[in-house]
Structures are given as structure tokens and as C-alpha cells.
Amino acid sequence: GENVEQHPSTLSVQEGDSAVIKCTYSDSASNYFPWYKQELGKRPQLIIDIRSNVGEKKDQRIAVTLNKTAKHFSLHITETQPEDSAVYFCAAGGTASKLTFGTGTRLQVTL
Amino acid sequence: DAGITQSPRHKVTETGTPVTLRCHQTENHRYMYWYRQDPGHGLRLIHYSYGVKDTDKGEVSDGYSVSRSKTEDFLLTLESATSSQTSVYFCAISEIAGGSYEQYFGPGTRLTVT
Numbered sequence: 001g002e003n004v005e006q007h008p009s010t011l012s013v014q015e016g017d018s019a020v021i022k023c024t025y026s027d028s029a030s031n032y033f034p035w036y037k038q039e040l041g042k043r044p045q046l047i048i049d050i051r052s053n054v055g056e057k058k059d060q061r062i063a064v065t066l067n068k069t070a071k072h073f074s075l076h077i078t079e080t081q082p083e084d085s086a087v088y089f090c091a092a093g094g095t096a097s098k099l100t101f102g103t104g105t106r107l108q109v110t111l
Numbered sequence: 112d113a114g115i116t117q118s119p120r121h122k123v124t125e126t127g128t129p130v131t132l133r134c135h136q137t138e139n140h141r142y143m144y145w146y147r148q149d150p151g152h153g154l155r156l157i158h159y160s161y162g163v164k165d166t167d168k169g170e171v172s173d174g175y176s177v178s179r180s181k182t183e184d185f186l187l188t189l190e191s192a193t194s195s196q197t198s199v200y201f202c203a204i205s206e207i208a209g210g211s212y213e214q215y216f217g218p219g220t221r222l223t224v225t
Contacts, residue, residue, distance in 0.1 A: 001170065006153075032212060043201065043216040044154065089153055097142050097161070097205050097212035098169070101153040 002027040004092050006102025013080050014110055021105045023090035024072045030092040033066060033073045034099070038087045048075070080109045114138045115217035117202050123223045130189040132220050134202030136182075142205035143185040144214065145169075145177060147198040154201065160185055192224045 003026040013019050025033075034049035050057045050064045050073065057064050061080075066073040077084055087106050091099040114137035124130050134143060145157040146169075156169030158177040166177050174196060176188045189196055202217040 034213065043218050046213060046215065049213065091154075093212055097207065097214075098144075098156060098159060099212070099214060100170075101155070103151060103153040 002030060002092055002094070002100040004090060004100050004102045006090050006105060008105060009103065010106045010108070012108045012110060015080060015082060017080055019077045019080055019084070019107055019109075021075045021088055021090070021107070022072060023074070023092075023102050024070075025092040025100075026071065027092070027094060028068075028071065030094040032093040032099075033064070034091050034093070035062075035064060035075050036089045036091070036101075038089065038104075040086075044089060077107075080107075082109050082111065085109045115202060115204055115215065117200075117217040117220050119220060120218065121221045123225060124192050125225055126193060127191050130192050130222065132187045132200055132202075132222070134185045134187070134217055136185075136204050138204075139182055140204040140206060141182075142207070142212070143179065144203040144205070145175070145185070145187045146201045146203065146216075147171065147196075148201060148219075149198050157187065157200075189222075192222075194224050196222065197224045198222060 006023045031052035036044035037047045038044040061078050063076045087104045089104050090102040093099040116135045118133045144159040146154040155171045157175050160166045160179040178186045200220045203214045206213045
């Protein structure tokens with residue numbers, strides 16, 4: 001089955017700096033790569049996703065890049081703000097609409 | 112919030128007792144999922160459903176069963192609860208859009224097995 005690895009497990013940045021979270025996947029059949037943000041005590045929320053026919057996607061301060069050859073994808077957050085502090089999860093999906101999640105990155109944005 | 116509710120939201124139960132968690136959706140989505148979330152493990156798929164009475168196992172299905180007799184309800188049963196099943200359980204639904212499978216999560220159920 002699919003295996004998704006996510007790094008780093010924790011990340012601390014100063015407000016205004018950029019943050020990058022990286023994930024690798026193992027199954028070349030995976031073709032859908034979402035990212036979720038989870039605040040403390042809340043449900044995971046979908047923030048951005050990318051499909052295998054696209055190399056990069058942006059939505060305001062967040063962007064995701066995908067390298068299918070290397071089987072890795074990354075989340076980029078620019079101009080970080082305190083409200084970006086949360087746990088971020090990457091995931092990979094393919095057949096049967098199932099997703100395999102990474103183990104999460106705790107992002108802390110300090111003032 | 113994609114019209115997803117979970118009940119109960121919190122439950123404490125004793126080892127060996129059966130427990131049933133309910134996920135209810137109001138928007139007629141075909142796919143429904145049960146995940147558990149534990150520190151250091153992210154979200155792990157327990158079971159999923161792709162239609163009424165159509166279910167399949169995920170990566171951590173041992174000790175769990177599911178049923179889906181109506182489109183709107185997906186039940187997760189712990190047949191005989193163990194302390195290792197103490198976790199936060201999330202239900203999710205899937206919207207299929209242009210070949211991707213966007214999943215949206217319910218509010219979660221915190222289960223403690225003593």
C-alpha cells in the first residue's frame with residue numbers, strides 16, 4: 001500500500017518568514033495530494049490540494065508543488081502569521097478515493 | 112462543515128464493552144470514512160464505505176466493524192473495547208470533483224477506554 005513520509009515533525013518560524021513542509025510518497029499510482037490544517041481540538045480542514053497533472057498550485061499565501069518523478073510534494077507558506085500556527089498534514093490518494101496521511105508537522109509562528 | 116455530525120462527541124467506556132460511534136451526513140455523499148488519530152501517527156483509515164452496504168477495510172481495521180444501511184449514516188463498532196483503542200475518531204465524507212477526492216471531516220469523537 002501507499003506510504004507517506006512527512007518532514008519536519010516540528011517547525012518554528014518567526015512571523016513574516018516562510019515555512020516549507022515536505023512529503024514523499026511511495027505509490028506511483030497516487031494522483032491526488034491534499035494538505036490539511038488542524039488547530040488544537042478541531043477537525044482537520046482542507047486548505048489546498050494538487051492533482052498529478054499539475055506541478056504547482058497557489059492560493060494567496062500558500063502554495064503546493066509536486067514532483068511526480070521524485071514522488072515528493074511540498075507545502076509553502078509565505079509571510080507567516082500567528083494564525084498559521086497549527087498541525088499540517090499531507091496526504092496522497094489514488095484509487096477508491098482513499099487517502100494515506102503523513103504523520104503531521106506542528107508549525108509554530110512566533111512574534 | 113459539509114453537514115457532518117458525529118455522536119457521541121465524548122465517551123468513556125470500560126475494557127471489554129462494545130461501543131458504537133455514529134457519523135451522520137445530510138448531503139447525500141457516496142463515500143464515507145472512519146479514521147483514528149493518535150499522536151505520532153497522523154490519521155489512519157479504519158474502514159470506508161462507497162455506498163449503502165458497500166464497505167471495505169482500511170489499514171487499522173482489526174477490532175472494528177462498520178455498517179451502512181442508509182446513505183446518511185455510517186456506524187463504527189468496537190466489538191470489545193481495549194485500552195489501545197483510546198483515540199480520537201474522525202468521520203469523513205468525500206466529494207468527487209474532477210478526478211480528485213476531496214475529503215471533509217466531522218468534528219470528531221474522543222473515546223477513552225479504561
